[in-house]
Amino acid sequence: MKALRYRGSDLLFVVCVYSFLLLSLLVVGLPFFYVITSSFTTEHEYLSRGFFLIPREWTIEAYGYLLHNRNFLQAFENSIMITFFGTLINIVLTSLMAYGLSKSWLKGRRLLNFMVLFSMIFAGGLIPTYLVTRELGLLNSYWALFLNSAIAPFNLIVMRSFFQAIPTELEEAAKIDGSSEYRIFVQIMLPLSLPALATFTLFYAVFNWNTYFYAILFLNNSSDWPLQVFLRQMLIESDQSMEADAGMFQYTPAVKMAAVLVSSAPLLVVYPFLQKYFNKGMLLGSVKG
């Protein structure tokens, strides 16, 4: 009797867990589904038909339009540039510094570690950062973006723990064979920490690809703007200034949604392949500094 009652409550438990997760899936999935279908919808159907999720008439007009829009292509190209070089700088600087700080015998290590930690809880703020960048003559240059976000302290700390977890015997063996510190780093440490490198490359690439604020803060020429600034004009500003500026060009809903998809696709396609790494990698030293 008693055992039966427990089984009943456990069944209810399982039902609750699965329905909660299915509901979450629905909440996350439906907007995506709708974005995809409406990017293939004709403008006429979108405006004239009531509520629908699947269009009657399918068209790829929006994608054709987008691929011929010079501003979109320019912004896409800029974003690829920013993401490629930005991520390269991120990963090189982060892994070099993380490796250096992973050696417990290094003098001055405590001070450097404190410096990194403190920068996580206190910052100069927006205006001083802006002024320093301006003083250095970096305004209107991609260097302003690259250098201002060269290292994320959190990523640096996690990567440091990663290097620390690699057995020192490997390094000692290489030293006896006469390898220099640089060679050990490049030929032993980096290959061993490929999962970490892959994870952080992804994290940094996401950051760079999605960068918006630094771009409007530091870049004044519209020809330099990355995708996110273009998207903001397309999706948000055009909506708000609809009445104020009747002469402003209006994109159709299908074009807007196609732009959302095309500009999010690169990351959405890549991350499932790296998922097994960041599921594990995040734990290592991530909670404790």
Place this chain on the structure above:
Amino acid sequence: MQQQRFSNPVLFVKNRIKQASWTHWKRGIPLYVMILPGLLYFLIFRYLPMGGIIIAFQDFNPFSGHSGSEWVGLAQFERLFSDVDFWPLLKNTLLLSALNLFLFFPAPIALALAINEVRLRWFRKAVQTALYMPHFLSWVVVVGMTITLFATQDGTVNKLLASLGLNRIEVMTDPAYFRYVYVLQNIWKEAGWNAIIFLAALAAVNPALYEAGVMDGASRWQLIWHVTLPAIRSTIIVLFILRLGDVLDIGFEHIYLLQNSLNLQVSDVFDTYVYRTGVLQGEFSYTTAVGLFKSVVGLILIASSNYLFRKFGEEGVY
């Protein structure tokens, strides 16, 4: 060498120590070289701006520089505290972060607890992959999607409401919705992703604890309450403290993108105010003071909550 040892042992030892510490330094040189670029980054782009905070105590004029600008003491702060904008800014900022703490913070814990109970491997993996997805979208895209989906005339949500005979809702322009839109977007975008860290903590819980619980006749609800939650308590506390430190730092980009002239009264926070008056209108000194006020409050919150949790026997962050 031999001779020296016997003639002056003190000098010999001193020399050896000097030599040892020099070789110690020398051994580190390649590592210092590797650290150097990162160190320069921290000094120039993280610590130099901290030094730039001094303009909060000046009436900074970009043409005369730091040395040429007049010192005004705490005048900028007096102006801040007597500014008519100050209390609305503080109220908006605190309300939004309170919503974050009480609605957004528990969401990933709930998701992680649910995912952890799933025994079907493929389902577990599929759920994780799907729920991580929104994290990879930018705020521009998330806000833009919301605007299109909830557009008053031809947004699909309002079409649905209209076809059900309900009133259309003006999610993006009615200030009454702003705070909920903000926190719901946060949950939608990041709850799945933030669950990773709790899932990792859950994976480390000793299975023997569950076995013991089952032996004692605990239901699965009781196991969650008496085994799982206590086991990840320290992770929850550490992340809670870190989030407290961000209380006044509530996501500039997200709020800035949601902001429009109609919801400004509820959506204006310190960050957006600093950007508008500082960068766009050139009030550098005043807005640096605003930023400093914000940073210091954050620092005090993180330090005091850390202190309190330690006092109650928890580990804390540092």
